[in-house]
Amino acid sequence: MWIRGGKLFDGEGFKESDLAVSQDRIRKVGDQETPPLGTRVIDAGGRYVGPAFVDLHTHSRTPGKDGSETADTLVRAAALGGYCFMVAMANTDPVVDSVDLYKDLTRSFARYSVEVLQAASVTKRREGNELVDMVSLHEAGAVFFSDDGDVISDARLMKKALEYSRRLGVIVAEHAQDERLSYGGVMNEGEISSELGVSGIPEDAESVVVARDLELNRVVKGNLHLMHLSSLGSIELLRHARSAGIPFSSEVTPHHLLLNDSELREFNTNYKVNPPLRSEQTRRALLRAFRADLFDVVGTDHAPHARHLKERSIREAPFGLIGLQSAFSATISALVDSEEGDMGNTEVDTSFIEESLALIFRKMAVAPQRILESVTGVKAKVPAYVVVDPSSKSSLQESDLVSMSKNSPYIGRELRGSVASLVIGENVLVDEGRLVEEGIINAR
Amino acid sequence: MTVLDDRRCRGVSGKDFLAIAELTKDKVQTLVEQAHFYQRRFSKEGVRDFGELKGQVVVSLFYENSTRTRMSFERATKLLGGDFAYFDIASSSVAKGESLRDTATVLEALGFSAVVVRHYSEGVSHQVAKWLDIPVINAGDGCHEHPSQAIGDLVTLSERFGSLKALDGLKVAFVGDVAHSRVARSVSRAVALFGASSVFVGPPEMLPPFRNMPVVYDLDEVIGEVDVLYMLRVQQERLLERETIDLASYVRRFQLNQIRSAKMRQGGVIMHPGPMNVGVEVDAYVSKSLELLAPAQVRNGVFGRMAILSSLLGGEEVA
Ligand SMILES: [Zn+2]
Numbered sequence: 001m002w003i004r005g006g007k008l009f010d011g012e013g014f015k016e017s018d019l020a021v022s023q024d025r026i027r028k029v030g031d032q033e034t035p036p037l038g039t040r041v042i043d044a045g046g047r048y049v050g051p052a053f054v055d056l057h058t059h060s061r062t063p064g065k066d067g068s069e070t071a072d073t074l075v076r077a078a079a080l081g082g083y084c085f086m087v088a089m090a091n092t093d094p095v096v097d098s099v100d101l102y103k104d105l106t107r108s109f110a111r112y113s114v115e116v117l118q119a120a121s122v123t124k125r126r127e128g129n130e131l132v133d134m135v136s137l138h139e140a141g142a143v144f145f146s147d148d149g150d151v152i153s154d155a156r157l158m159k160k161a162l163e164y165s166r167r168l169g170v171i172v173a174e175h176a177q178d179e180r181l182s183y184g185g186v187m188n189e190g191e192i193s194s195e196l197g198v199s200g201i202p203e204d205a206e207s208v209v210v211a212r213d214l215e216l217n218r219v220v221k222g223n224l225h226l227m228h229l230s231s232l233g234s235i236e237l238l239r240h241a242r243s244a245g246i247p248f249s250s251e252v253t254p255h256h257l258l259l260n261d262s263e264l265r266e267f268n269t270n271y272k273v274n275p276p277l278r279s280e281q282t283r284r285a286l287l288r289a290f291r292a293d294l295f296d297v298v299g300t301d302h303a304p305h306a307r308h309l310k311e312r313s314i315r316e317a318p319f320g321l322i323g324l325q326s327a328f329s330a331t332i333s334a335l336v337d338s339e340e341g342d343m344g345n346t347e348v349d350t351s352f353i354e355e356s357l358a359l360i361f362r363k364m365a366v367a368p369q370r371i372l373e374s375v376t377g378v379k380a381k382v383p384a385y386v387v388v389d390p391s392s393k394s395s396l397q398e399s400d401l402v403s404m405s406k407n408s409p410y411i412g413r414e415l416r417g418s419v420a421s422l423v424i425g426e427n428v429l430v431d432e433g434r435l436v437e438e439g440i441i442n443a444r
Numbered sequence: 445m446t447v448l449d450d451r452r453c454r455g456v457s458g459k460d461f462l463a464i465a466e467l468t469k470d471k472v473q474t475l476v477e478q479a480h481f482y483q484r485r486f487s488k489e490g491v492r493d494f495g496e497l498k499g500q501v502v503v504s505l506f507y508e509n510s511t512r513t514r515m516s517f518e519r520a521t522k523l524l525g526g527d528f529a530y531f532d533i534a535s536s537s538v539a540k541g542e543s544l545r546d547t548a549t550v551l552e553a554l555g556f557s558a559v560v561v562r563h564y565s566e567g568v569s570h571q572v573a574k575w576l577d578i579p580v581i582n583a584g585d586g587c588h589e590h591p592s593q594a595i596g597d598l599v600t601l602s603e604r605f606g607s608l609k610a611l612d613g614l615k616v617a618f619v620g621d622v623a624h625s626r627v628a629r630s631v632s633r634a635v636a637l638f639g640a641s642s643v644f645v646g647p648p649e650m651l652p653p654f655r656n657m658p659v660v661y662d663l664d665e666v667i668g669e670v671d672v673l674y675m676l677r678v679q680q681e682r683l684l685e686r687e688t689i690d691l692a693s694y695v696r697r698f699q700l701n702q703i704r705s706a707k708m709r710q711g712g713v714i715m716h717p718g719p720m721n722v723g724v725e726v727d728a729y730v731s732k733s734l735e736l737l738a739p740a741q742v743r744n745g746v747f748g749r750m751a752i753l754s755s756l757l758g759g760e761e762v763a
Contacts, residue, residue, distance in 0.1 A: 191654045196567070196588055200653060202653070267567025267570045308543040314565055
């Protein structure tokens, strides 16, 4: 497999270079080389080429919620979004808290070219009372543990889990949100929630747990991963923790970088997400912190919900939005078009776009791979590359979405950027923005 | 910022009646004047059938009980010559978990002319309005708005103070659980359109967490300075949910009683959206006070709702 005529990401910036990809290796191709007979060639057409994306935060809905997503629809959405690898959260029905279920799921996901790493929960049934058998799960291959969807309220249990994470070399990922402070909340607590009379989730509901977890990890030095951070307090706490040498990794989502709580004014439940979309002031602070390298990764928190579940009132509709297919567009739009001034309306210069694109490759591909590998030793089995166009603009249509659920906040919204191709080893999964069905199932 | 801003202008169409926050002063003024017109013809000329909604059937979709509001809409519809139907939530497939959208769509398919929606969640009438082509009227959505109450209250206030113009410069105090009050949100927005200012009075745990609005924690501090004391209904079950305040302490600090009411400004009035909890937000004396406009609020609520229905469903403007 050759990718020709693209500008290749070299870790920092972009250089024109062709690339040969196979199941076990990649190499740059010299100017004079011609592809061996029978080589499939992808023409990047001057667009940008970089490592395919890795999502440490996907809700697969398998098992138990196949009215919202199936493995088949999930991997297709991921492929169109340029993802070659994702971590599937454990808040399924039943919860992934046992070796048997972990193994079953791992086996069933293995047929896809897009790799799905199944996470296990931290506590049994995600009830927060008793740790799962992390040792046995780890022996069975589990390296990512999270009760995501819920916080681990009990500080003692969290500390124990962090201790195990250090001993076993696994990641413990926290959905940081104090249950009492966020009780009954529907959207960000702020001016807009006051105006609408909608019950709020304050930013400090997140920060107090971030503070607790960082303090625990100052002592324990485990592998703490803080998911979907969304508050000014968290930003301050991360800064402090970094300068104090407290180990952690952190995640921000595309939607928290692009959208704010004023979207809720129309009571569209596709904007109901947890943690909630924050104020414009916080959104901008998150974006600045993202540029300043404070967050390690972008995670989608892809959370499909069947239509009938979202067509309820704002109080009753479940939290969550789908994000795999649109993550690249949402993130590049946030970086390039959503800042002060009218940049969105004027021509943006190439160096600014390339700088933003480099940041995206670092946070959506390089860093998540690196964190996973350095902590757990697990890495993507096959090299994978994407070809992206960071400039074209288009408006997302519901019919474009291949996820089984359509709860995207971006329907009808003009976004920048598209994923043109996805290559995983010898498999082409996306070509010129279209799914290639033969590539979805792993031939080997 | 094209990404965030160019969707802002969607949403508000003339098809529905959803929130005071989405209406212009002109629109509200027209509704109030139209309500006055119905009121005059009703009481002076004895008109009981205005005929504007002949052949039309308005249906109510109430997910929260409110006999008063529903009857007010029913009365308004019938005075306009229309017919009124109820959708019975309890015995319908809603109880079996049918989605909001499916239920609403059925009402449209049944050929109703308009739907009056009351729901315990904020925004439901907005959602229904987006899904349906027929007019949707918000009869109260969670803690968000109760805009038809506000139109009726403007009729009452302009009657009492002489005109809508006379509201300019008036001070209104809303007393009680402001954070959860759709009445306070709608009425304060409505009077603001005509130059009246509002102050919100209650214990801190009953005021919205983010307040770019004047708040006072002590009723006695403002009682002598305001023209309108708007006593909100205390939801006792809500009071019980809060660990930090009990009923006795609430009554002591915020009940409008005989002694407190003596400190009211000359010419000041008391309003209440009803039904009243006598012994909680007001005492027995105040509940019978001549300054209490509650009976007029109920009466004018009907004329306000007639104006709303007429503006959405009526033919020619009659005023
Ligand atoms: Zn979460």
